[in-house]
Amino acid sequence: MNIAKLFDQAAESYDATRKKYIPCIADFYGVLIEQIPFGSRDQFSVLDLGAGTGLLTSMIRGAFPRASFVLADVSAEMLEKAKLRFQGVENIEYRIVDFESEPIPGTYDVVVSALALHHAPLDRLQGVFDKIYGCLKPRGMFLNADQILGRTREIEREYERAWLRHAKLAGCTEEEIDIAIERMKADRTSTLSDQLGALEKSGFESLNCWYQFYRYATYSGTKPA
Numbered sequence: 001m002n003i004a005k006l007f008d009q010a011a012e013s014y015d016a017t018r019k020k021y022i023p024c025i026a027d028f029y030g031v032l033i034e035q036i037p038f039g040s041r042d043q044f045s046v047l048d049l050g051a052g053t054g055l056l057t058s059m060i061r062g063a064f065p066r067a068s069f070v071l072a073d074v075s076a077e078m079l080e081k082a083k084l085r086f087q088g089v090e091n092i093e094y095r096i097v098d099f100e101s102e103p104i105p106g107t108y109d110v111v112v113s114a115l116a117l118h119h120a121p122l123d124r125l126q127g128v129f130d131k132i133y134g135c136l137k138p139r140g141m142f143l144n145a146d147q148i149l150g151r152t153r154e155i156e157r158e159y160e161r162a163w164l165r166h167a168k169l170a171g172c173t174e175e176e177i178d179i180a181i182e183r184m185k186a187d188r189t190s191t192l193s194d195q196l197g198a199l200e201k202s203g204f205e206s207l208n209c210w211y212q213f214y215r216y217a218t219y220s221g222t223k224p225a
């Protein structure tokens with residue numbers, strides 16, 4: 001099944017299960033928001049790539065109410081949920097875009113992404129990072145909260161065990177776990193060093209990983225002036 005169909009089907013129940021699937025989400029996304037290099041009253045433009053139902057954007061809006069947003073996603077159904085979430089809110093636009101195969105429209109101060117880019121295998125991720133670099137203004141920042149692959153089979157297995165342990169502790173049912181495992185078959189996650197290396201190859205500077213909880217890592221890079 002392709003990604004658009006996979007997430008079109010997931011859209012209905014997506015928000016309800018987020019905190020159960022990713023119990024660390026408050027810190028995982030929270031660190032990304034803390035690292036956005038603007039003040040709370042500033043006006044600036046943000047692209048949320050693979051924005052889904054707008055969960056990350058909604059958290060960023062809470063901290064930066066004057067920012068404007070473009071939510072880009074390949075799944076029309078996920079974006080429909082985002083439109084419902086932000087009904088009546090100004091400064092939000094929506095684009096149906098496949099970030100792997102299509103150009104990324106616009107120019108932005110900040111590009112953010114959460115749990116979306118790991119669907120692209122490393123060779124294609126490089127192309128996505130190149131496009132992100134291309135659509136950032138000079139000194140613009142890219143911040144990504146995403147999955148990382150374990151550097152060894154043992155580490156990867158521990159990431160898998162940790163996910164299952166924490167999902168169960170957070171109250172996931174057996175059915176919800178089966179659904180998540182099925183969805184994970186579309187993951188093409190690469191290691192943190194490969195992701196950071198690809199960012200550097202695209203031209204990003206000041207690379208840093210700000211947060212990691214097992215498989216979940218939040219990192220950023222800046223486009224030079």
Ligand SMILES: C[S@@+](CC[C@H](N)C(=O)[O-])C[C@H]1O[C@@H](n2cnc3c(N)ncnc32)[C@H](O)[C@@H]1O
Pocket residue numbers: 003004007049050051052053054055056072073074075078097098099100101113114115116117119
């Ligand atoms: C796990 S959801 C994350 C949604 C949102 N960022 C969040 O934090 O809740 C992954 C999203 O990435 C989108 N996505 C995956 N591959 C994509 C691609 N090639 N182009 C655009 N969107 C993509 C999916 O449609 C889905 O909405």
